């Protein structure tokens with residue numbers, strides 16, 4: 660077991676399953692204390708136990724709906740200000756044609772994928788700077804770098820998250836160059852989680868094809884020709900957290916399955 664993150668405390672949102680769970684595992688493997696956030700208490704409890712088994716000395720869970728402004732404020736004030744590492748991973752990827760992308764879908768997607776990460780960054784940054792060390796990693800998407808059909812709200816929210824990452828990186832450079840604090844984003848292509856499974860099922864239903872074929876088509880859209888694993892993304896996040904920052908400030912790191 661590595662102790663690289665011994666004494667560091669990390670908050671990971673969306674840590675109950677998928678990419679967030681793999682990130683929690685990767686940080687637990689390196690000895691970090693953890694606060695895991697999501698809505699489902701059962702999934703969080705299972706994640707908590709797994710992280711303790713993997714070597715995290717202390718794991719707390721917070722059941723929170725990040726689209727609820729008061730609950731988010733509470734997590735920002737009581738959770739984000741306490742941590743050395745913040746991983747904004749929770750997100751949802753609704754799809755719908757433009758004429759059916761109503762205000763509710765737009766607002767909900769922007770609230771979860773863009774505003775919640777920003778609010779947690781806003782709360783976490785000043786104390787990280789004060790303590791002289793901090794790492795923020797935002798889990799964006801290739802949908803934050805390019806446009807995909809039927810996903811205007813999702814693409815807009817991930818472009819916003821990439822924008823927030825770049826702007827905060829520039830602000831740290833301008834104001835707090837002395838502090839060892841970084842804000843970066845990872846931008847994965849299609850990853851083998853519930854989000855991709857749901858997308859494949861939707862495509863199969865709409866086209867009358869089978870789910871396996873739809874998964875293959877999604878995998879083929881990644882330049883590497885395969886679905887990424889949650890562990891691929893977690894490894895990239897762990898690198899941004901653990902390694903000497905070098906030029907990694909405000910960077911949106913594309914993970915396309917070719918050489919990650």
Ligand SMILES: NC(=O)c1ccc[n+]([C@@H]2O[C@H](COP(=O)([O-])OP(=O)(O)OC[C@H]3O[C@@H](n4cnc5c(N)ncnc54)[C@H](OP(=O)(O)O)[C@@H]3O)[C@@H](O)[C@H]2O)c1
Nearest residue numbers: 673675676677678697698699724725749750800849850852
């Ligand atoms: N899978 C992909 O192909 C892919 C590609 C690029 C980027 N991403 C991004 O990676 C991140 C994780 O995706 P994933 O594929 O691992 O998705 P996932 O398996 O659906 O997991 C999403 C996580 O976010 C939590 N969450 C969802 N809505 C929430 C809310 N309102 N409040 C609090 N927590 C909430 C979920 O837990 P609860 O439901 O219990 O709340 C869950 O833990 C997302 O930001 C996604 O956009 C995914």
